[in-house]
Amino acid sequence: xxxxxxxxxxxxxxxxxxxxxxxxxxxxxxxxxxxxxxxxxxxxxxxxxxxxxxxxxxxxxxxxxxxxxxxxxxxxxxxxxxxxxxxxxxxxxxxxxxxxxxxxxxxxxxxxxxxxxxxxxxxxxxxxxxxxxxxxxxxxxxxxxxxxxxxxxxxxxxxxxxxxxxxxxxxxxxxxxxxxxxxxxxxxxxxxxxxxxxxxxxxxxxxxxxxxxxxxxxxxxxxxxxxxxxxxxxxxxxxxxxxxxxxxxxxxxxxxxxxxxxxxxxxxxxxxxxxxxxxxxxxxxxxxxxxxxxxxxxxxxxxxxxxxxxxxxxxxxxxxxxxxxxxxxxxxxxxxxxxxxxxxxxxxxxxxxxxxxxxxxxxxxxxxxxxxxxxxxxxxxxxxxxxxxxxxxxxxxxxxxxxxxxxxxxxxxxxxxxxxxxxxxxxxxxxxxxx
Numbered sequence: 001x002x003x004x005x006x007x008x009x010x011x012x013x014x015x016x017x018x019x020x021x022x023x024x025x026x027x028x029x030x031x032x033x034x035x036x037x038x039x040x041x042x043x044x045x046x047x048x049x050x051x052x053x054x055x056x057x058x059x060x061x062x063x064x065x066x067x068x069x070x071x072x073x074x075x076x077x078x079x080x081x082x083x084x085x086x087x088x089x090x091x092x093x094x095x096x097x098x099x100x101x102x103x104x105x106x107x108x109x110x111x112x113x114x115x116x117x118x119x120x121x122x123x124x125x126x127x128x129x130x131x132x133x134x135x136x137x138x139x140x141x142x143x144x145x146x147x148x149x150x151x152x153x154x155x156x157x158x159x160x161x162x163x164x165x166x167x168x169x170x171x172x173x174x175x176x177x178x179x180x181x182x183x184x185x186x187x188x189x190x191x192x193x194x195x196x197x198x199x200x201x202x203x204x205x206x207x208x209x210x211x212x213x214x215x216x217x218x219x220x221x222x223x224x225x226x227x228x229x230x231x232x233x234x235x236x237x238x239x240x241x242x243x244x245x246x247x248x249x250x251x252x253x254x255x256x257x258x259x260x261x262x263x264x265x266x267x268x269x270x271x272x273x274x275x276x277x278x279x280x281x282x283x284x285x286x287x288x289x290x291x292x293x294x295x296x297x298x299x300x301x302x303x304x305x306x307x308x309x310x311x312x313x314x315x316x317x318x319x320x321x322x323x324x325x326x327x328x329x330x331x332x333x334x335x336x337x338x339x340x341x342x343x344x345x346x347x348x349x350x351x352x353x354x355x356x357x358x359x360x361x362x363x364x365x366x367x368x369x370x371x372x373x374x375x376x377x378x379x380x381x382x383x384x385x386x387x388x389x390x391x392x393x394x395x396x397x398x399x400x401x402x403x404x405x406x407x408x409x410x411x412x413x414x415x416x417x418x419x420x421x422x423x424x425x426x427x428x429x430x431x432x433x434x435x
Contacts, residue, residue, distance in 0.1 A: 015118065015122050019128070021042075022415070022416070022419075023131065023135055025042075025412045026135050026139070026169075026173045026412070026416075027135050027138045027139055027142070028142075028151075028155070028165075029163070029164075029165040029166060029169040029170075029412065030161065030163055030165075030166065030169070030410075030412075031155040031159050031161065031162050031163060032155075032159070033046070033411050033412055034155070034159035034160040034161050035155070035158050035159045036158060036159070036160070041159075041160060042411075043411035043412075044097065044100075044101075044411075046411040046412075046414075046415055047100050047101070047104045047107050047108075047411060048100065048107075050104075050107030050108055050109075050110045050111060050415075051100060051107045051110075053110040053111075053113070053114055054076075054080060054106075054107060054109075054110040057073070057076070057110060057113050058077065061073055061077070064113055067116065067384070067425065068113075068116075068382065068384055068425060069378060069382040069384060071374075071378035071381070071382070072375065072378045072379060072382060075371055075374050075375040075378055076109055076375060078371055079106055079109075079368060079371045079372065079375065080106060082327075082364065082367055082368055082371065083103055083106055083331065083364070083368075086327055086328070086330050086331060086364065087099065087330075087331060087332070089327075090330045090331075090332050096332075098331075098332070098333075098334075099331045099332055101351075101409075102331040102332075102334070102351070102363050103331045103363070103364075104409050104411070104414065105356070105359070105360060105372075105408050105409055105414065108408070108411075108414030108415060108417070108418055109375070109418055110418075111414070111415050111418040111419045111422075112418040112419070112421055112422050113422070114419065114422075115418065115419035115420065115421070115422030115423070116422040116425055116426060118419075118422070119422060119423055119426045120426055124184070126185060129177065129180075129181040129184075129185065129190070132173075132176075132177035132181070133177060133181075133193055133197055135173065135177070136173065136174060136177060136197050136200070136201060137197075137200070139165060139170055139173065139201070139204075140200040140201060140204065140252070142164070142165075143164055143165055143170070143204055144204060144252060144255050144256060145255070147164070166208070166209075166405075166407075166410075167204075167205050167208035167209030167212035167213075167401075167405075168209070168212055168401050168402075168405045168407035168410065168413055169407075169410070169412055169413060170201065170204060170205055170208070170212075171205055171212045171215060171216050171397070171398070171401055172398055172401075172407070172412075172413050172416050172417060173416070174197070174198075174201045174205070174216065175216070175219055175394065175397060175398060176416055176420045178194050178197065178198070178223065179219075179223070179390075179393065179394050180420065180423060181193075181194065182194060182223060182226075182227055183387060183390060188230055188234075188237075191227055191230040192237075192241055194223070194227075195224075195241050195244075195245055196241070196244060196245065196248065198220050198245070199244070199245040199246075199247075199248035199249040199252070200248055200249075200252055201216075202216060202217065202220060202249065203249055203252040203253040203256060204252065204256065206253075207253075207256045207257075209401075209404075209405070210302070210304070210305075211400065211401060211403070211404035211405065212401050212405070214400065215396075215397035215398070215400045215401045216397060218396075218397060218400075219393060219396075219397040222393045223393065226390065226393070287301075288301040289301060290302065297310075297313060298313065305404075307342075308354050308355070308404060310342075311337065311343050311353060311354065312353065312355060312358055314337050314340075314343070315335065315337050315353055315358060315362050316358075318335070318336055318337050319361065319362060319365075322336075324365060325365060325366055326365045326366055326367055327364065327365040327367060327368075328361060328362055328363045328364045328365035328368065329362060329363060330363065331363055331364075334351045335351070335353070335362045335363065338350065338351050352406030352409055353406070354404060354405055354406050355402070355403055355404065356399070356402035356403065356407075356408040356409075357369060357372070357373075357403070359406070359408070359409065360372050379421075384425055385424050385425065386424050386425065386426070386427065387424055391424055394420075394421070394424075395421075398417055
C-alpha cells in the first residue's frame with residue numbers, strides 16, 4: 001500500500017491539529033495568516049509546505065497519474081518546470097522569498113494531492129460540519145456585531161496586520177462548508193441550517209464585494225434548486241424557514257448599513273479611508289454608463305471595477321510592449337506596473353493583478369497561462385471526477401471571485417480551494433464516517 005497513506009493513518013492527531021488551524025484561519029482570515037512563527041508568517045509556511053510537497057508528488061508521480069490522470073499530473077509538472085526555467089534564465093540577481101510569493105499559485109496546487117491522500121485516509125464525520133457552521137456563525141458575529149479588543153490586540157502585536165475578513169475569505173468558507181454538507185448529509189435539518197446560515201452570511205458578502213456577491217448569490221440559488229426536494233414536504237416548516245430567512249437577512253443588512261460610517265479616528269483608520277476613497281474609488285458615477293470607451297481605453301462608472309480595468313489594460317500593454325508575452329516578467333521582481341502608486345496603493349504592498357488568469361500571464365507569460373487553463377480543462381475532462389453534475393457549482397463561484405480579486409494568491413483561499421477540490425476525486429463511501 002502507498003506509504004503516504006500509512007503515514008496519514010498513523011497521524012490522526014496531526015490531521016486534527018491541521019483542521020483546527022484551518023478552522024482558525026477560516027474565522028480570522030488574513031490576520032491569522034500574518035502571525036509570525038520564527039520570523040516567518042503562517043501564510044509563508046503554507047506556501048513553503050506546498051513547495052516541499054510538490055517534490056513528493058514528483059517522487060510518487062506514477063501513483064498520482066493513476067489516481068487522477070496523467071494529463072492533470074503532467075500539466076502540473078510542466079508548470080513547475082516552466083517556473084524553474086524562468087528563474088534560471090532570469091538575469092536579475094534578486095533572489096528572495098518574493099519568488100515564492102509571486103509563484104504561490106503554483107504551490108497551492110499541491111494541496112489538491114495532499115487533500116486526496118487526507119480524505120482517502122481520514123474519514124469525515126458529521127461533527128466537522130457542525131464545527132464548520134459554528135465557525136461561520138463566529139465569522140458573522142465578529143464581522144457584524146462585535147470583535148473583542150483583546151483578540152485585535154493579539155493580532156496587532158503578533159501579526160503583520162489586522163483586518164476583518166475579506167469577502168473572498170468568507171465566501172470560500174461558506175461555500176466549502178455548505179456545499180459539502182449538502183452533498184454528504186441528507187437530513188432535512190442540514191438544509192434548514194444551510195438556509196439560516198445563508199441569511200447571515202450573504203448580506204456580509206454583498207456588503208463587502210460586488211463580484212463575490214454575484215458569486216455567492218448564484219451559488220445559493222443553484223444549491224436551493226439542486227436541493228428543491230426538501231421544499232416538497234412539510235409546507236409549514238418551509239414557511240417558517242422562509243420568514244426566518246427574511247428576518248435574519250434584513251436584520252444583518254440593516255446592522256451593516258447602520259455601522260457603515262462608524263470608525264475609530266486613528267491615523268491608521270484615516271489612512272484606510274483615504275486609500276479606499278482616492279485609490280480604489282469605491283464610488284459609482286450615475287452620469288456615465290457602466291462601461292464606456294474613451295481614447296481607446298475601456299472605463300467603468302463603477303470605481304472599483306474601473307480601477308481593475310485600468311490595471312489590467314496597463315498590464316497587458318506592458319507585457320506586449322516589453323516583449324514579455326511568452327514568459328512574462330518572471331517571479332524575482334514585481335511586475336513593473338506596480339511601481340505606480342495608483343496600482344500598488346499608498347502603502348505600496350499590492351503586487352497582485354486582482355485577476356487570477358492575468359496574474360499568471362503577467363508573471364509566467366502565455367506559456368504558464370495555457371498550462372493553468374489546460375490543468376483545469378484536464379480536471380473537467382477526467383473520468384475520475386465524482387459528483388460531476390454538482391462540480392460546477394463549486395468551481396464556478398470561486399473562479400468568478402478570482403477574476404476580480406487576488407484570492408487565488410491568498411494562502412487561505414488557495415489552500416482551501418485545492419484541498420476541498422480533492423474530495424471530488426475520492427469515492428463518497430471513503431469520505432463519510434458512519435458516526
